[in-house]
Amino acid sequence: xxxxxxxxxxxxxxxxxxxxxxxxxxxxxxxxxxxxxxxxxxxxxxxxxxxxxxxxxxxxxxxxxxxxxxxxxxxxxxxxxxxxxxxxxxxxxxxxxxxxxxxxxxxxxxxxxxxxxxxxxxxxxxxxxxxxxxxxxxxxxxxxxxxxxxxxxxxxxxxxxxxxxxxxxxxxxxxxxxxxxxxxxxxxxxxxxxxxxxxxxxxxxxxxxxxxxxxxxxxxxxxxxxxxxxxxxxxxxxxxxxxxxxxxxxxxxxxxxxxxxxxxxxxxx
Numbered sequence: 001x002x003x004x005x006x007x008x009x010x011x012x013x014x015x016x017x018x019x020x021x022x023x024x025x026x027x028x029x030x031x032x033x034x035x036x037x038x039x040x041x042x043x044x045x046x047x048x049x050x051x052x053x054x055x056x057x058x059x060x061x062x063x064x065x066x067x068x069x070x071x072x073x074x075x076x077x078x079x080x081x082x083x084x085x086x087x088x089x090x091x092x093x094x095x096x097x098x099x100x101x102x103x104x105x106x107x108x109x110x111x112x113x114x115x116x117x118x119x120x121x122x123x124x125x126x127x128x129x130x131x132x133x134x135x136x137x138x139x140x141x142x143x144x145x146x147x148x149x150x151x152x153x154x155x156x157x158x159x160x161x162x163x164x165x166x167x168x169x170x171x172x173x174x175x176x177x178x179x180x181x182x183x184x185x186x187x188x189x190x191x192x193x194x195x196x197x198x199x200x201x202x203x204x205x206x207x208x209x210x211x212x213x214x215x216x217x218x219x220x221x222x223x224x225x226x227x228x229x230x231x232x233x234x235x236x237x238x239x240x241x242x243x244x245x246x247x248x249x250x251x252x253x254x255x256x257x258x259x260x261x262x263x264x265x266x267x268x269x
Contacts, residue, residue, distance in 0.1 A: 028079070028080035028083060029051065029076070029079055029080060030051050030052065030053075030054070030079065030083060031051065031052040031056065032049055032050065032051050032052075032079075033049070033050040033052070034047070034048070034049055034050075035047075035048040035050070035143065035147075036048070037139065037140065037143065039135040039139055040139065041131050041132075041134035041135040041138060041139060042115065042128070042131050042132060042134075042135050044109070044111065046099055046100065046101070046135075046140075047071075047072070047099075047100040047101070047102050048071075048097065048098070048099060048100070048140065048143075048144075049071060049075050049097070049098040049100065050095065050096070050097050050098075050144065050147075050148060051075075051079045051095065051096040051097075051098075052095060052148065053086070053093035053094060053095065054083075054086070054093065055093070056149075060149070061149065062149045062150065062151040063093055063094055063095045063149060063150060063151055063154075064092065064094045064095070064151055064154035064155075064156060064179075064180075065094060065095040065096075065097060065144065065148075065150040065151065065154065065155055065156065066082075066094055066095070066096050066097065066156045066157075066158055067097045067099065067136070067140075067155065067156065067157045067158070067178075068096065068097065068098045068099065068158050069099060069112075069116065069157070069158065069159040069160070069163035069166060069167075070099075070100075070112060070159070070160065070163050071097075071098025071099040071100040072098070072100035072101055072102060072103070072104070073104075074098065074158065074160070074256065075096070075098025075100065076098075077256065077257070078096070078158070078256070078257065078260055079096050079098070081257055081260070081261075082094070082096060082260075082264075085261060085264070090261070090264075090265065091261075091264050091265075091268070092268055094156075095144075095148055095149075095150050097140075097144055099140070111128070112162060112163070113125060113126060113162065114126065114127070114128035115128050115129065115131075115132035115166070116128075116129060116132065116159065116162045116163050116165055116166035116169075117129055117162055117165055117166070117169075117190075117191070118165070118169055118191050118194040118195070119191065119194070120190040120191040121191075122190045122191075123190060126190065126191065129165075129166055129169045129170075130173070132166070133166075133169070133170055133173070133174065133177070136177070137174070137177055141155070153179060154179050154180070155177070155178045155179055155180070156178060156179065156180035156181070156182065156264075156267065157170065157178045157180070157181055157182070158182045158184070158260060158263070159182070159183060159184070159186075160184040160185060160255065160256045160259070161184075161185055161186070161187045161222070161252065162186075162187045163184075164183035164184050164185055164186030164187060164212075165183075165186050165187055165188055165191075165195075167181045167182065167183040167186065167210075168181075168183055168186055168188070168195055168210075168212070168229070169195075171208065171210050171240060172195065172197075172198070172199045172200065173199045173200055174200065175200065175202060175206050175208045175239045175240055176206055176207075176208060178208065179207060179208060179209065180208075180209050180211070180263075180267040181208065181209065181210040181211065181240070182211045182213075182259060182260065182263030182264070182267075183210070183211070183212045183213070183259075184213050184255050184256050184259035184260070184263075185213070185214055185215055185218050185222055185223075185226065185252050185255045185259070186212065186214075186222075186226050186229070187222045187225075188222075188225040188226060188229055189221045189222055189225050192225045192228065192229065195229055196228075196229065196232050200239075202239035206239050206240060208239065208240040208241070209240060209241045209243070209266075209267055210238075210240040210241070210242050210243070211243045211244075211245075211259075211262070211263040211266050211267065212226070212229075212230060212242070212243070212244045212245075213244075213245050213246075213247050213255060213258070213259035213262060213263065214226045214227065214230070214244075214245075214246060214247065214255075215246075215247040215249075215250035215251055215252065215254065215255040216246050216247065216248050216249060216250065217249060217250060217251045218250070218251060218252045218255070219251075219252050222252060230244045243266050245262060247259060247262075
């Protein structure tokens with residue numbers, strides 16, 4: 001009787017204990033590599049996930065590379081979606097790079113409110129975008145372009161909300177750092193004035209492209225400044241080819257996949 005009870009208990013435990021998942025069998029994520037990068041420019045570590053395209057090992061070609069901000073969320077969301085688009089010949093073969101904090105909250109190391117933002121009088125911890133930009137240019141790009149066949153002339157950045165703010169920050173301050181920029185529902189509600197000024201000697205047109213998408217049902221505190229930014233730069237000389245669209249019926253959080261798809265289609269049209 002005791003042996004039977006023990007066997008039953010073991011069976012129950014075996015079916016109820018959850019172990020850390022091995023994602024190698026989630027084929028939608030494809031071939032994923034991991035790097036932990038301790039940044040000297042920022043003074044913190046980042047978790048870097050790299051997805052390689054189908055047929056990567058069968059060729060020696062170099063690929064456009066998309067850098068996903070908020071990669072802990074956008075990488076698992078957009079990589080399988082991109083693979084669907086690629087299968088349907090709506091997007092080219094690309095390398096996808098997710099930059100993750102490993103947490104959604106500040107207490108556990110998510111510093112997006114610092115890294116992705118220009119200074120703001122309303123938030124003392126905003127304003128670390130220049131240091132994060134240095135991390136990308138001086139540390140992350142050399143790693144990715146050394147370890148993988150990444151085309152340095154076809155770097156693309158995707159960011160949503162204050163990640164979208166960083167996309168606009170880098171487009172304004174270093175427009176040649178990326179070839180393609182996709183900003184989804186950029187949040188400019190605390191420092192809009194910074195983004196209505198020029199911050200670099202552009203020296204004439206560049207090859208950079210900037211795609212800005214705003215959901216028509218985005219929160220007014222985000223939607224209104226984004227519309228003001230769009231109107232401002234549509235009427236002025238800009239260092240990039242600029243495309244702006246409304247995402248009809250989309251809210252602040254529903255926008256990223258459609259902005260990603262529309263942005264890629266426009267970049268590679």
